[in-house]
Amino acid sequence: MWLFYIEQLLGSLPFFLKGLWMTIAVSGLSLLAGTLVGFLWGILRASRSRLLKPLIGAWVDLVRGTPFLVQVFIIFFILPEFGIHLEAFAAAVIALTNLAACFICEIVAAGIESVPPGQREAAASTGLSGLQQLRYVILPQALRVSLPPLVGQYVLLIKDSSVVSAIGVVDVTRVGWLTVQRVPQGLLVFGLVALLYFIICYPLIRLSNRLENRMSAGYTRSRD
Amino acid sequence: MIEFKEVHKWFGELHVLKGITLKVAPAEVLVVCGPSGSGKSTLIRCINRLEPIQKGELIVDGMRVHESKTHMTKLRAEIGFVFQQFNLYPHMTALQNVTLAPIKVRRIARKQAEEEGRRVLAKVGLGDKLHQYPAQLSGGQQQRVAIARGLCMKPKIMLFDEPTSALDPEMINEVLEVMRNLAREGMTMIVVTHEMGFAREVSHRVAFMDFGELIEIAPPEEFFARPRSERTRLFLSKILTH
Ligand SMILES: Nc1ncnc2c1ncn2[C@@H]1O[C@H](COP(=O)(O)OP(=O)(O)O)[C@@H](O)[C@H]1O
Ligand SMILES: [Mg+2]
Numbered sequence: 077m078w079l080f081y082i083e084q085l086l087g088s089l090p091f092f093l094k095g096l097w098m099t100i101a102v103s104g105l106s107l108l109a110g111t112l113v114g115f116l117w118g119i120l121r122a123s124r125s126r127l128l129k130p131l132i133g134a135w136v137d138l139v140r141g142t143p144f145l146v147q148v149f150i151i152f153f154i155l156p157e158f159g160i161h162l163e164a165f166a167a168a169v170i171a172l173t174n175l176a177a178c179f180i181c182e183i184v185a186a187g188i189e190s191v192p193p194g195q196r197e198a199a200a201s202t203g204l205s206g207l208q209q210l211r212y213v214i215l216p217q218a219l220r221v222s223l224p225p226l227v228g229q230y231v232l233l234i235k236d237s238s239v240v241s242a243i244g245v246v247d248v249t250r251v252g253w254l255t256v257q258r259v260p261q262g263l264l265v266f267g268l269v270a271l272l273y274f275i276i277c278y279p280l281i282r283l284s285n286r287l288e289n290r291m292s293a294g295y296t297r298s299r300d
Numbered sequence: 301m302i303e304f305k306e307v308h309k310w311f312g313e314l315h316v317l318k319g320i321t322l323k324v325a326p327a328e329v330l331v332v333c334g335p336s337g338s339g340k341s342t343l344i345r346c347i348n349r350l351e352p353i354q355k356g357e358l359i360v361d362g363m364r365v366h367e368s369k370t371h372m373t374k375l376r377a378e379i380g381f382v383f384q385q386f387n388l389y390p391h392m393t394a395l396q397n398v399t400l401a402p403i404k405v406r407r408i409a410r411k412q413a414e415e416e417g418r419r420v421l422a423k424v425g426l427g428d429k430l431h432q433y434p435a436q437l438s439g440g441q442q443q444r445v446a447i448a449r450g451l452c453m454k455p456k457i458m459l460f461d462e463p464t465s466a467l468d469p470e471m472i473n474e475v476l477e478v479m480r481n482l483a484r485e486g487m488t489m490i491v492v493t494h495e496m497g498f499a500r501e502v503s504h505r506v507a508f509m510d511f512g513e514l515i516e517i518a519p520p521e522e523f524f525a526r527p528r529s530e531r532t533r534l535f536l537s538k539i540l541t542h
Pocket of ligand 1: 339
């Protein structure tokens with residue numbers, strides 16, 4: 077009996093791989109866009125801007141304080157009421173990009189704030205412009221602090237992407253749902269689903285740990 | 301070179317500089333001393349507008365620092381600033397620390413900037429530490445790199461905010477030596493310090509600050525032998541007996 081189901085499952089492997097590809101596409105696009113937006117927001121949030129700083133802070137709190145599933149529903153079901161029609165895929169990418177941007181914004185802002193103010197003052201006093209201070213002095217140090225939690229956050233976001241199956245995006249999770257209707261072996265089917273997520277996430281978890289170790293080693297690598 | 305005219309500075313309610321008037325000539329070395337919290341750091345941080353002033357005029361190298369439209373990055377390139385805590389860039393080697401601004405601000409070719417960086421680091425006695433990170437250097441060495449970082453911009457003015465206060469006693473002299481040489485070469489310098497030996501030997505004038513006011517300013521012979529104000533006398537008796 078088990079063998080029969082495993083055979084059936086193997087038969088739907090191409091379907092699973094398509095789902096896997098969809099998960100990678102949705103998360104990949106969202107993480108890329110979310111990282112860009114998140115860095116921009118994070119830099120502004122750590123700046124002295126009187127307007128943008130609290131505005132971004134409020135938005136981040138709002139997004140972090142509501143379930144992601146509800147955010148996805150809002151974008152997918154409510155926006156059409158206002159004449160904005162989105163395909164499930166686009167809605168999923170927008171929702172996940174926004175979520176990623178909010179978490180990354182917090183990580184980047186915390187990284188920037190961890191850099192002692194004397195660093196900016198030293199850079200400013202040599203005549204570097206604000207952008208040059210950021211690029212050559214602040215961000216390299218902030219990144220060192222931010223990179224391990226950033227990669228860790230990627231793992232969480234990839235797993236969160238399973239939520240978008242609720243609006244009909246055929247990602248790995250949705251493929252699991254569809255398959256379990258034909259192959260009534262929940263453990264087997266979702267075991268495979270879990271395995272596929274794990275295969276994507278595990279290297280990132282390892283990377284995050286390695287970055288963490290490198291960071292705690294400090295700036296002592298000599299170059300001569 | 302530097303001119304304060306009735307300069308006032310507040311931090312919120314706190315009146316930190318109360319009408320400072322002061323002129324520093326080219327090639328002059330001015331030492332500023334005074335109790336902690338009297339406004340010495342604030343005074344020199346105003347010169348390159350790390351702190352903005354609220355009232356009065358401040359003219360540095362012909363530029364009107366008190367006017368908000370004055371573009372500071374250009375002026376800052378002409379003023380070296382040495383901090384009590386060194387503030388070296390920890391992710392860069394000594395050589396990278398001193399060449400960043402020449403390359404990015406002065407737009408000097410990397411090769412040429414590195415040549416100059418090597419020369420200046422050798423001059424402050426660190427010719428063998430070019431590729432060390434700050435964490436691998438002693439406090440005295442770090443502070444000398446910080447001075448070299450300022451010098452590599454070929455500044456017209458060097459400002460020092462208690463450059464030896466964070467150092468172990470045995471490292472103070474190596475830093476003062478570099479500053480002595482600099483003074484001899486005719487650099488315009490304002491040095492906030494309690495190293496009275498340095499003040500006596502190197503400075504042209506010594507200023508005493510208390511509660512945001514310049515109480516007294518005089519050539520060192522006069523300042524130490526015949527302080528005019530009671531507060532100066534009290535302060536000197538405290539730090540000279542220590
Ligand atoms: N960024 C700041 N915000 C508020 N108060 C400050 C700030 N910097 C300095 N002060 C206050 O201004 C006064 C003068 O400080 P400072 O110039 O650092 O004195 P000093 O260098 O002579 O010890 C002190 O009372 C200090 O607490
Ligand atoms: Mg001070």
